[in-house]
Amino acid sequence: MTVQVAIFGGGPAGIAAAAWLSQRGVRVLCIDSGVRRGARREVWTAAVGDRLQALALEGPLSEHAYACRVTLSSWGTDTQDERYGLFNAHGDEWIVTRPEISSVLRRALTDSPAEFREGARLRHIRCVGRRWRIDWDEPVGRRSCIADAWIDATGVQSAGARRVGARRLHFDRQLGLSGRVMRTKEGERMLGALMLETGSTGWWYMIGGDAPMLDAVWMTDMDLLVEGPQRTFHTAFSSSNRLGHWAQISAPNVSSIAASLSCLDYTAGDGWCAVGDAALQRDPLCGAGAYHAVNDGISGAETVLQALRGDASAWARHQTRYRERLEDHLRERWIVYGSECRWPMERYWFRRSRVRKSGLVDPERRWNATSMLAHDWERSGLPLESMRAIRKVLSSAPMSSLEMARCIRETVGQALSDAWIVASIGRLEVSGCISSA
Numbered sequence: 001m002t003v004q005v006a007i008f009g010g011g012p013a014g015i016a017a018a019a020w021l022s023q024r025g026v027r028v029l030c031i032d033s034g035v036r037r038g039a040r041r042e043v044w045t046a047a048v049g050d051r052l053q054a055l056a057l058e059g060p061l062s063e064h065a066y067a068c069r070v071t072l073s074s075w076g077t078d079t080q081d082e083r084y085g086l087f088n089a090h091g092d093e094w095i096v097t098r099p100e101i102s103s104v105l106r107r108a109l110t111d112s113p114a115e116f117r118e119g120a121r122l123r124h125i126r127c128v129g130r131r132w133r134i135d136w137d138e139p140v141g142r143r144s145c146i147a148d149a150w151i152d153a154t155g156v157q158s159a160g161a162r163r164v165g166a167r168r169l170h171f172d173r174q175l176g177l178s179g180r181v182m183r184t185k186e187g188e189r190m191l192g193a194l195m196l197e198t199g200s201t202g203w204w205y206m207i208g209g210d211a212p213m214l215d216a217v218w219m220t221d222m223d224l225l226v227e228g229p230q231r232t233f234h235t236a237f238s239s240s241n242r243l244g245h246w247a248q249i250s251a252p253n254v255s256s257i258a259a260s261l262s263c264l265d266y267t268a269g270d271g272w273c274a275v276g277d278a279a280l281q282r283d284p285l286c287g288a289g290a291y292h293a294v295n296d297g298i299s300g301a302e303t304v305l306q307a308l309r310g311d312a313s314a315w316a317r318h319q320t321r322y323r324e325r326l327e328d329h330l331r332e333r334w335i336v337y338g339s340e341c342r343w344p345m346e347r348y349w350f351r352r353s354r355v356r357k358s359g360l361v362d363p364e365r366r367w368n369a370t371s372m373l374a375h376d377w378e379r380s381g382l383p384l385e386s387m388r389a390i391r392k393v394l395s396s397a398p399m400s401s402l403e404m405a406r407c408i409r410e411t412v413g414q415a416l417s418d419a420w421i422v423a424s425i426g427r428l429e430v431s432g433c434i435s436s437a
């Protein structure tokens with residue numbers, strides 16, 4: 001079999017790319033391993049509607065979804081803010097389940113000449129002259145094709161890009177513990193609502209559906225699961241301020257979902273590009289992963305079309321676009337996580353603060369840093385002996401800024417607030433005393 005473009009992955013990004021290309025007369029093959037993400041509810045931003053229209057899929061969301069009418073958010077505060085879809089520039093957000101929405105998206109391929117193969121797992125990619133030989137496995141055996149170009153849309157697997165040497169870079173080790181909980185009487189008000197709430201070691205989101213069972217997900221870091229997933233979920237649930245009003249735990253099966261911010265070190269090469277989560281998995285906090293997947297699928301398809309028409313620089317532009325998207329996302333992420341200041345010394349929040357990766361490495365810098373702190377702390381009225389003790393520890397051993405914060409806390413007891421300590425370390429970083437690791 002010979003095609004112009006082979007697409008690996010039939011999630012939102014892969015389907016969008018396949019539909020967009022085949023609507024422009026490109027011969028496309030799309031293979032999908034059929035690994036399901038489960039029927040967990042998701043919130044899709046209404047902005048995705050424009051992108052679906054670009055694929056001639058008008059109105060499908062309203063057939064298979066219901067409006068998310070309000071977001072109840074306790075982020076950075078003990079009170080709960082309400083944000084209504086009415087004030088969202090794109091209109092209401094939508095509550096969807098992935099299997100339903102996948103079948104809607106795949107409709108874009110049914111009337112097109114694109115070939116879609118489900119239950120097909122990519123095996124090998126080999127460059128043959130200026131084209132690619134692609135092998136994949138289906139239940140009936142191995143299949144292969146020759147393609148002019150390919151698109152990797154296999155989500156975090158990045159199964160295609162990895163086979164040609166790209167590496168995945170992780171910015172954190174976040175995961176989501178997902179469980180189904182039973183709605184209380186009060187929780188009936190949750191219908192069509194998304195709830196966000198922070199805790200000292202992560203944050204919750206819970207989506208209110210029409211069924212008595214609700215989807216609750218606790219986002220935290222892998223190394224903070226000291227008690228294992230099930231107990232961590234229970235402990236976080238019972239220490240939440242508000243979740244208990246809306247729902248109760250009824251021995252949920254807790255599943256873990258990889259949710260780290262990660263990207264490929266390069267997202268395109270001659271004859272291929274990666275799109276959607278395969279190229280850049282954003283923090284789920286952005287609440288628009290599926291929108292970005294559809295949007296990126298279309299822009300990846302444009303890249304391939306330009307290249308097929310002879311514009312060899314299209315691949316490099318794709319790479320640059322992703323670098324910009326990553327930078328935008330990192331900026332947005334600092335701002336949102338930075339707006340939660342109640343637990344600045346807890347690992348989860350500290351790692352997401354600006355001073356996260358900095359450290360004191362060379363002796364001269366360590367000395368400058370401690371002099372600067374001493375000057376700073378003179379004004380805070382810290383006893384001289386505490387200051388001396390801190391300077392001694394800080395100047396004797398290289399340490400990360402988290403270790404530094406801990407050491408200061410141990411030495412000064414409660415004489416300085418957490419926020420104050422983190423701010424001091426932040427000032428050291430800005431002044432260049434602490435180098436970024």
Ligand SMILES: Cc1cc2nc3c(=O)[nH]c(=O)nc-3n(C[C@H](O)[C@H](O)[C@H](O)COP(=O)(O)OP(=O)(O)OC[C@H]3O[C@@H](n4cnc5c(N)ncnc54)[C@H](O)[C@@H]3O)c2cc1C
Pocket residue numbers: 008009010011012013014031032033034035036041042043044045120121122153154155156157159176217257258259275276277278282284287288289290291293
């Ligand atoms: C905990 C969590 C909650 C989220 N909640 C939301 C939300 O509420 N709203 C939102 O908009 N986004 C949400 N997201 C993000 C969103 O799910 C993703 O951004 C989006 O699914 C990415 O789409 P994709 O097509 O790039 O990848 P995926 O949806 O992961 O699709 C990849 C496809 O590739 C296939 N595949 C994998 N390996 C192979 C292989 N070797 N060969 C062939 N096929 C293969 C898989 O079967 C799959 O169908 C959430 C993410 C997480 C982790």
